[in-house]
Amino acid sequence: MRRSRFxxxxxxxxxxxxLILPKLVSEYRLNLVITMMIYSIxxxxxxxxxxxxxxxxxxxxxxxxxxxxxxxxxxxHFSLSLPMGILIGGLAGAFLxxxxxxxxxxxxxxxxxxxxxxxxxxxxxxAEKWRTVTGGEDGIAFMRPNLHLGGWxxxxxxxxxxxxxxxxxxxxxxxxxxxxxxxxxxxxNLCMRENEERASFIGFNTYASRLLIYTLAGxxxxxxxxxxxxxxxxxxxxxxxxxxxxxxxxxxxxGGGGTFFGPVIGACALTLVNDLLSSWIERWAIVQGGxxxxxxxxxxxxxxxxxxxxREQWDKRKRGExxx
Amino acid sequence: xxxxxxxxxxFLHGLVYGMLLFLVASGLTLIFGMMGVLNFAHxxxxxxxxxxxxxILRWTGQFWLCMIVAPLLVGAIGxxxxxxxxxxxHIHGHAHELLLTFGLAYIIEEIVKWVWGNQPLHxxxxxxxxxxxxxxGITYPTYRLFILLISVAVFAVLFIILYKTRAGIIVTAAxxxxxxxxxxxxxxxxxxxxxxxxxxxxxGLAGVIGGPxxxxxxxxxxxxxxxxxxxxxxxxxxxxPGALLASFLIGELQSFGILFVPQMAIALEFLLMAVVLIVKxxxxxxxxx
Numbered sequence: 001m002r003r004s005r006f007x008x009x010x011x012x013x014x015x016x017x018x019l020i021l022p023k024l025v026s027e028y029r030l031n032l033v034i035t036m037m038i039y040s041i042x043x044x045x046x047x048x049x050x051x052x053x054x055x056x057x058x059x060x061x062x063x064x065x066x067x068x069x070x071x072x073x074x075x076x077h078f079s080l081s082l083p084m085g086i087l088i089g090g091l092a093g094a095f096l097x098x099x100x101x102x103x104x105x106x107x108x109x110x111x112x113x114x115x116x117x118x119x120x121x122x123x124x125x126x127a128e129k130w131r132t133v134t135g136g137e138d139g140i141a142f143m144r145p146n147l148h149l150g151g152w153x154x155x156x157x158x159x160x161x162x163x164x165x166x167x168x169x170x171x172x173x174x175x176x177x178x179x180x181x182x183x184x185x186x187x188x189n190l191c192m193r194e195n196e197e198r199a200s201f202i203g204f205n206t207y208a209s210r211l212l213i214y215t216l217a218g219x220x221x222x223x224x225x226x227x228x229x230x231x232x233x234x235x236x237x238x239x240x241x242x243x244x245x246x247x248x249x250x251x252x253x254x255g256g257g258g259t260f261f262g263p264v265i266g267a268c269a270l271t272l273v274n275d276l277l278s279s280w281i282e283r284w285a286i287v288q289g290g291x292x293x294x295x296x297x298x299x300x301x302x303x304x305x306x307x308x309x310x311r312e313q314w315d316k317r318k319r320g321e322x323x324x
Numbered sequence: 325x326x327x328x329x330x331x332x333x334x335f336l337h338g339l340v341y342g343m344l345l346f347l348v349a350s351g352l353t354l355i356f357g358m359m360g361v362l363n364f365a366h367x368x369x370x371x372x373x374x375x376x377x378x379x380i381l382r383w384t385g386q387f388w389l390c391m392i393v394a395p396l397l398v399g400a401i402g403x404x405x406x407x408x409x410x411x412x413x414h415i416h417g418h419a420h421e422l423l424l425t426f427g428l429a430y431i432i433e434e435i436v437k438w439v440w441g442n443q444p445l446h447x448x449x450x451x452x453x454x455x456x457x458x459x460x461g462i463t464y465p466t467y468r469l470f471i472l473l474i475s476v477a478v479f480a481v482l483f484i485i486l487y488k489t490r491a492g493i494i495v496t497a498a499x500x501x502x503x504x505x506x507x508x509x510x511x512x513x514x515x516x517x518x519x520x521x522x523x524x525x526x527x528g529l530a531g532v533i534g535g536p537x538x539x540x541x542x543x544x545x546x547x548x549x550x551x552x553x554x555x556x557x558x559x560x561x562x563x564x565p566g567a568l569l570a571s572f573l574i575g576e577l578q579s580f581g582i583l584f585v586p587q588m589a590i591a592l593e594f595l596l597m598a599v600v601l602i603v604k605x606x607x608x609x610x611x612x613x
Binding site: 054056103107109110111113114115117118119121122125126129242246249253283285286288289290292293296297300 | 360362409412413416418419420422423424426427428430431434435438546550553554557587588590591594595597598601602605
């Protein structure tokens with residue numbers, strides 16, 4: 001998590017690039033970038049647990065999906081505005097996070113993975129069977145409402161406007177998640193990963209802190225879910241199933257949980273590669289699985305971990321030391 | 325059929341599925357209890373057993389041959405996985421082992437789709453097992469009773485080996501004091517490797533006999549792995565009798581769940597798993613860690 005002031009420059013450049021992107025690429029590519037941004041929020045929320053907290057969850061899709069359903073149902077039945085709907089999606093994710101978190105954050109390691117999996121399946125089965133509310137496997141379709149700002153009405157159905165809306169939400173969310181890593185709570189999260197016993201001896205309430213972190217992770221997953229549902233104008237059980245839960249794990253792991261932006265790299269890389277290569281290379285999924293296993297074997301900190309270790313070697317060489 | 329006679333039939337259905345589940349779970353339980361590795365790929369190994377059996381049956385037409393060859397092949401794959409992949413990530417801890425086997429499960433599923441296709445395959449059972457048997461006034465398919473018989477036999481053999489022989493004593497000792505057993509001159513890594521092979525072979529055998537009963541399709545690994553995790557958690561980490569009890573419970577829970585609360589049936593087992601993890605994290609028959 002070492003950062004120097006120079007890192008602001010690439011971040012500002014990327015934001016500037018994203019701002020002028022609609023001038024540069026086709027509408028199809030723009031939709032791809034929207035998907036990347038949504039999954040970036042999802043993967044970053046997951047990394048609060050996985051990378052920063054050292055907890056392997058197989059159930060993060062529950063909060064993504066719960067948020068998505070909350071957004072869709074409230075917009076559809078109570079004609080809420082879109083920002084309100086997405087905020088409520090986040091709050092729904094946080095609510096579910098605190099409800100399950102009470103039990104889950106007591107666990108470690110394999111028990112944590114299994115209990116999150118069990119809760120994920122509970123929510124999935126509920127969504128599948130409670131047809132009167134969720135529409136079962138058919139899901140719920142709805143219209144993305146227009147945005148009213150004072151007297152202005154912005155047509156969010158137009159890809160361009162929708163792109164800027166998602167960009168705004170993404171920048172806000174990533175900014176909050178970044179700020180969280182700088183707060184005492186974010187630091188404590190790392191500390192508990194390294195040595196929980198010591199953290200509690202210093203006087204921190206590790207249970208309450210973990211619960212708060214789990215709730216916040218649920219909140220941002222819920223926001224991502226709400227955005228994803230608004231993007232597809234549709235929500236169905238695939239938002240909660242085990243594939244969704246393992247997708248976010250793959251993104252985060254491949255990008256690397258050890259750095260803040262690793263999960264973003266993973267989310268963008270997997271989205272892009274799935275879109276480009278799946279049509280070129282037959283059986284791309286086997287390659288993806290193979291890449292994942294190679295990373296687990298040889299680069300347990302993912303792509304950003306490879307970059308960091310290369311940079312370290314480079315620095316050493318510059319100082320005239322023998323590379324290790 | 326009247327309401328009373330449906331209960332013994334449902335009970336038998338639950339028993340058969342439960343015992344098949346136990347057959348798959350036994351290998352997973354042994355590996356988890358001994359090495360602490362929760363093998364996400366275990367369901368995929370079970371699926372490979374079913375597909376190998378399908379292909380061997382098409383080439384030779386011998387179901388009994390499948391029951392020998394397919395488990396051996398899957399066991400060999402299990403040994404390779406342990407020796408060349410799992411052992412490498414062991415130092416990174418259990419979470420990494422879980423990630424590795426998760427990646428393996430993902431790849432195996434994709435390979436199965438590639439080689440055998442997405443469509444469900446029909447596997448013929450041998451003529452002598454294809455009819456049904458009448459007993460106690462119930463007519464029941466012979467093949468399901470055959471599953472029951474094989475599962476009970478495997479439990480008996482495993483139980484005797486594990487608790488009554490020298491090999492079993494080594495295995496159970498290595499569960500709790502792996503370093504000590506190593507120091508006594510027993511090659512623990514070799515034991516781990518062989519155990520992984522036996523676990524794989526058991527999953528393969530379950531695949532062979534489960535294939536014709538539950539349809540052979542690329543989704544069968546994903547379906548059973550969740551049930552397997554429930555069994556391992558509910559029964560207790562590494563406890564063979566615990567796995568038997570949990571498999572039985574889950575089989576009956578599903579069978580009667582569908583009968584009485586069809587909407588809630590699938591949710592029941594996850595509720596059970598969550599409650600056990602929260603109230604008694606070591607499982608029903610597991611020892612406290």
